[in-house]
Amino acid sequence: MMNRRDFLKIMASLGIGSALVLEGIDRIGTAADTIPGSKNLQAGHWGMVIDVSKFKTPEDIQRVAAACHKYHNVPEINDPQHEIKWIWQEDFEHTFAELESEYLSEKVKQMQFPVLCNHCENPACVRVCPTQATFKRPDGIVAMDYHRCIGCRYCMAACPYGARSFNFFDPRPYIEEINSAVPTRTKGVVEKCTFCMERLDKGQQPVCAEASGGAIIFGDLSDPDSPVRKVLRDNFFLRRKVELGTGPSVYYIIGGGGSNA
């Protein structure tokens, strides 16, 4: 008869042995290595400056939005209850609600602003997401992992900027021409602007910055010599709903370069 001591020894060694074998099997799938790309743009904190004075007409904003939506396979659904938008235009009252006043000049009232996800420093959407489908990257981008999104829409309730849209149905029939370089989304996930993180990884600027002809400047807020920091040094700027403590990374310049004394 085996005594209790020997039995425990055998069972323990079996346990350790099978753990090692399982570990080995687990590694087969990840035999090789993954690394960041060599061309990818890196930053301490990605940010964006939008020079509103350079958007002369609403068509300029729509052109930029169309370029973004076309690249990212954002469906065009002409129903405000179901529409998907990554970047769109709002008037002053809806962009800077807290600055609204009955004495506001007609010119400012009529101004149109491109608005998008602010990639907040303290993103409310990330705090409420139960699956960590939305998360903040080390470079400040508030990213979406659509694989994990369960469509609960907590993030949409939490976002003070309305920057998120929900796919109530399959968006593909509403995409005129699918850009095969980029995935579409599917029914039941929330989507939003990604600051073009997949383009940054390839060394490219965001689509909106490229399409804006210099009206949208994109760069590293943590680098004092970056173009965004230079513009922010030289201009008065606004950010949306700063009083909420979200720390938006999208800055708006209204005046147009301080040429007026």
Added chain:
Amino acid sequence: MMYNGGKIITGLIIFALIITAPFWLNIGQADEPPEISLDTPVINQLSEKECIESAEFMRSQHPQLLNDWRDQVVREGKTVYTSSSGKEYQISLDNTCLQCHSNRSEFCDACHAYTSVDPYCWDCHGGGIAK
């Protein structure tokens, strides 16, 4: 002793036959194993027809590989895969895998249908290639 033994045993035999009926009915009628096609414009132009890893590895491990890839690229920002032969590939289902394997129904779906798996990759990926 068993009461109504004959009925019980007959019942059990009938039960066993019904439960195993799918096996009896399908004996000798195995479906043809799927033929997967590598006949795509991009693959035909390759001088050396090899995937990022060996065919055996890809056949058995591609679900695991893609699972790892999606976390690496989406969550970790690692966009380059170094294969066991030392070559580097961009991690992207749409821009790497499907560039060569642009024949979804003859390549991907052929096996997936045979093994009755229904991966949801296609809900978002591969929208640009023909079904």
